[in-house]
Amino acid sequence: MRKKIVAGNWKMNLDHTAAQSLFSEIVNMVNDEVLGQQEVVVCPPSVHLYTLAQLAGKDAKVAIGAQNCHQAASGAFTGEISASMVKSTGASHVILGHSERRQYFGETDELLVLKVNTVLEAGLTPIFCIGETLEERNSGNHFDVISGQLKNGLFHLPAGSFGKVVLAYEPVWAIGTGLTASPEQAQEIHAFIRQQLADQYDATFAGCVSILYGGSCNAKNAPELFAQPDIDGGLIGGASLKSRDFTDIAKVFNHQ
Numbered sequence: 001m002r003k004k005i006v007a008g009n010w011k012m013n014l015d016h017t018a019a020q021s022l023f024s025e026i027v028n029m030v031n032d033e034v035l036g037q038q039e040v041v042v043c044p045p046s047v048h049l050y051t052l053a054q055l056a057g058k059d060a061k062v063a064i065g066a067q068n069c070h071q072a073a074s075g076a077f078t079g080e081i082s083a084s085m086v087k088s089t090g091a092s093h094v095i096l097g098h099s100e101r102r103q104y105f106g107e108t109d110e111l112l113v114l115k116v117n118t119v120l121e122a123g124l125t126p127i128f129c130i131g132e133t134l135e136e137r138n139s140g141n142h143f144d145v146i147s148g149q150l151k152n153g154l155f156h157l158p159a160g161s162f163g164k165v166v167l168a169y170e171p172v173w174a175i176g177t178g179l180t181a182s183p184e185q186a187q188e189i190h191a192f193i194r195q196q197l198a199d200q201y202d203a204t205f206a207g208c209v210s211i212l213y214g215g216s217c218n219a220k221n222a223p224e225l226f227a228q229p230d231i232d233g234g235l236i237g238g239a240s241l242k243s244r245d246f247t248d249i250a251k252v253f254n255h256q
């Protein structure tokens with residue numbers, strides 16, 4: 001059975017003190033209020049990973065993730081961090097292929113396959129993002145863009161490896177804009193992604209992959225989005241910077 005997951009992407013926000021303070025609030029709220037089997041993941045800037053993993057402790061109900069890592073195991077790559085370094089902090093997840101990485105740092109589908117392999121080899125869970133721009137949606141190309149991102153990227157993985165990946169559909173036009181995809185729009189793409197997985201691997205496999213929605217998801221719209229049959233949770237940006245909002249989003253699965 002596929003997992004329900006709510007992951008927060010803090011992006012490049014919060015200094016060390018503010019990060020600890022927000023994270024402590026989230027851990028306390030999640031411990032008290034998150035009652036189901038849903039997984040909660042917080043992805044802070046990498047300089048905070050070790051401290052937050054220590055704060056979370058071993059039995060924490062909140063896992064920690066990085067927002068990126070390099071595809072190489074080690075070497076002369078000034079400014080970069082490796083998957084094994086992320087792992088050594090106590091983190092368990094890595095976001096890969098976020099549209100901001102694709103847009104501002106030139107990350108391609110082909111590069112991201114290398115990153116996914118490195119992350120999996122380190123024993124970490126990739127949260128792999130795909131999604132179309134507004135221009136691509138308006139020109140009716142969104143299905144082709146999504147299937148292209150899968151075919152050029154993750155479909156190079158054998159099913160055994162892909163089974164360890166969490167997918168996140170993030171329409172670029174909905175990220176940080178307040179323009180959430182409607183539940184119907186999001187469900188349509190999630191169902192399309194699952195069908196692509198069924199065609200590439202098989203239907204049973206496709207039914208086991210968690211596919212998160214990301215893009216202006218908040219405590220108000222999450223219940224309707226998460227009620228869709230192919231939406232297994234969210235990758236949350238802005239609303240993950242507020243403990244109450246983020247925990248309320250995670251709590252949606254208390255009742256599902």
Ligand SMILES: O=C[C@H](O)COP(=O)(O)O
Nearest residue numbers: 009175176215216237238
């Ligand atoms: O990774 C998270 C997404 O970019 C969504 O960000 P947002 O919730 O601020 O729109």
